[in-house]
Amino acid sequence: MTEHTPNLKAAKITGGVATDQRHDSAHKHVAGTAVYIDDMPEPAGTLHVGLGLSNVAHGTLKNVDLSEVRSAPGVVDVLTYADVPGENDVSPSGMHDDPVFAQGKVQFHGQPIFAVVAETREQARRAARLAKIEYEELPAIISIWDLDTEKDKQVASPLTLTRGDAAAAIAAAPRRVKGRMKLGGQDHFYLEGQISLAVPGEDDEVTVYCSTQGPSETQHLVAHVLGVPSHAVTVEVRRMGGGFGGKETQANQCAAIAAIAAKKHKRAVKVRLDRDEDMTATGKRHDFAIDYEVGFDDEGNILGVDYIFALNAGFSADLSGPVGDRALFHCDNTYFYPNVHAKSAPLYTNTVSNTAFRGFGGPQGMVGAERVIDEVAFAVGKDSLEIRKLNFYDPMGAPGDRNLTPYHQKVEDCIIQRIVAELEESADYARRRREIAAFNNNSRFIKRGMALTPVKFGISFTKTESNQAGALVHVYADGSVHMNHGGTEMGQGLHLKVAQVVAEEFQIDLDRVKITATTTAKVPNTAPTAASSGADLNGMAAQDAARQIRKRLAAFAAEKYQVPTDQVVFLPNRVRVGNQEISFNDLVKQAYLNRIQLSAAGFYKTPKIHWDRAKGRGHAFYYFAYGAACSEVSVDTLTGEYVVERADILHDTGRSLNRAIDIGQVEGGFIQGMGWLTTEELWWDGKGRLRTHAPSTYKIPLASDRPKIFNVALTDWSEAYEPTIHRSKAVGEPPLPHGMSVLHALSDAVASVADHKICPRLDAPATPERVLMAIERLRAEAAPKK
């Protein structure tokens, strides 16, 4: 046994809250010893799965001949819908529209029809190719662009938000603009693809090691598919190689298939999709078609606005309803609309079912808002930044009434004015604006552009029951601590932040707190780690658990040493009891000997929030996170190719639990958002086949795409308006929409070819082709008519 010698003189613990700790697994990541699911030792006799996917986008299955598949070398079994013991459904929304295996019909190209179970992965994948499937093809809807948001099929009920009378305000406004925007989707491209390893247990039991952001939901759905109670299924994940929302619901199908096969054959079964399958068969960020009409005055004050956010749900509901909702919740971004009407339309198509992706529709809402700002700016002939500032919500504490969102929640914590002012200063906006104008005057082919875009992001799940969390904390007799909570680690540093909270609570060094794998056996009924809420919810739950134990320790010490409880003070690695100091370890040991319970389950639910979807009203978000980004690009107007010259970001994470982690989130989020809006193009052909299903054709940003100058800072003065965990703010999603600054900088560069007289209406992703087309269009429009 190694004896722990704590520093009993320390003025501060190492690794408490608001300190910049390294990722808890960093030493393992760099040594290659961090274990992902594919790295776990496989139980003897583990079988492997290959999927049989649909080759048509829409059709009935006339004949499915799997005889050659079954007789291929190494094949143990072939599973179809008929092998599903419980429900053939992994729908997260309870709509029963997400079959594990297609039954009777297929609804998108790449839909799983069967699974081959074989001795090796190679054998399973080869055998899967031998299926003979006859389809009767049906007409397929591949894109939403030409669909009718009233008449065409929707997968979930749409939402409408209304405040004031938008139609009347627009009609009465001195000026009006109407338009439409195309906004592409995005593949998650988590570096670790979908993977599950199911190990059968006794009776009806099964344990699934699954790269999932929502272990509880994976557990419930696996149980549903197996036809067993949830208590028979345990889902565990130590870490994911990236998630970004793509492992919220999309992990469930692989988990279910692995579990079915494992139970049927009483052997461990692994399902690991390869990159092409992963990109073809699993859902992505929704592409949108955004219709807008805005009425405004000659100054650029928005008077009324009307939006329709049509989104490509794909063939099933999945989370498309809530994603559409969140687009509406963010169609205001940082702007007050005196009159607003906005509706969503989650449209059915014969493509893969789209899903959560960092921001969950919020970024799409904001992109719509920023397009409207651009339209107004061009119409009145002002710098877009001026229009932005003109229409901001009132700042926190201001007496005005420009603070009501389209969903009737009052914005009480708006700090966007200060953030934008500070960023303008640090990025030297005004001077560079002038320099860019001068540069463009003297440069024939290369044109520069710059934009500064703000972000306000609402924090909370709009599904009220998801705003709860649990944690389990044990203090062992030697004073070391075991920490577990419902959140999952996908690289964002959640476990580290929660461990910092626990260390802070006990006043012990961070290395005394053991981070353990997320498992449904320790903490039940948890929300997926999503909506940026991981640290907010689980940090609070873990704090609650630690506090319970600390209270018991304090009460014990008070009684034992005969002092009032308020004279028991937790100092770094020690406890002062009256006028003597005892090490934390010793106190714990004494408490154990005196039979004090040293384990606790913690719980938290977000206060204040409520949401009435039917009325479109409520306090949907506990608070908002803010930020702003300023990007500059240079565009080759002969080819449309571009370079991001510089990006400056100022972002608010309240009183950050860990600035190093938060800055990493901001950097990564920005680059991911930039990729979404620039180079990442999902392209389906007329047959509904995704043609960009590998990194050869689907271009996520590389190191060379990073801005040449990249300055990221956190607001060091802000703290959460609400009593969040140590007054920090969520950070996962809010930085992603900073990528909008690149889209708008490109738009600004494009606009320069027509002397900034015409709104470029640059759609996304703004690939070099699209940039070039916009340049050509603007040149043609600006040319004197013959």
Added chain:
Amino acid sequence: MSEVTLVVNGRKVSGAVEDRTLLVHFLRENLNLTGTHVGCDTSQCGACVVHVDGKAVKSCTMLAVQASGSTVTTIEGLANGADLHPVQAAFKENHGLQCGFCTPGMIMTATDMIRRHPDGLDEATVRAELEGNICRCTGYHNIVKAILAASKTMSKASKSKANKAA
């Protein structure tokens, strides 16, 4: 089936493999060296980079039989016992990772890059040479920083060694 023999992380290993077995699978499955990851299966992401005879190679692009007779170093073999290699230390120090899945490949690529530029690296070179390694989490900022820092430490170390020798 073929017999392959190679030196991996300083240890001589051999095994019978199917001719089409990729080096990455040989390392992961036969040798249990799971620090080398598979991110794309198609030679693009760089998560599987190892050193073959000192050069960075995507191990999903090479057959195990092709590597027979070579010396292979994987991420597990980079450290000197408990002491991290300077590149590993720099990635850890500079927060050059989030989910960590790309990290082993990044570090192996970086180590080779630094070896090829003993006089030091500049940012533009690092960015250009990282084109074969994808990271979806970090936005590359801290990765580039880590590589530059490691390159500095290592060229200083080799200079002071050279000075001592002279």
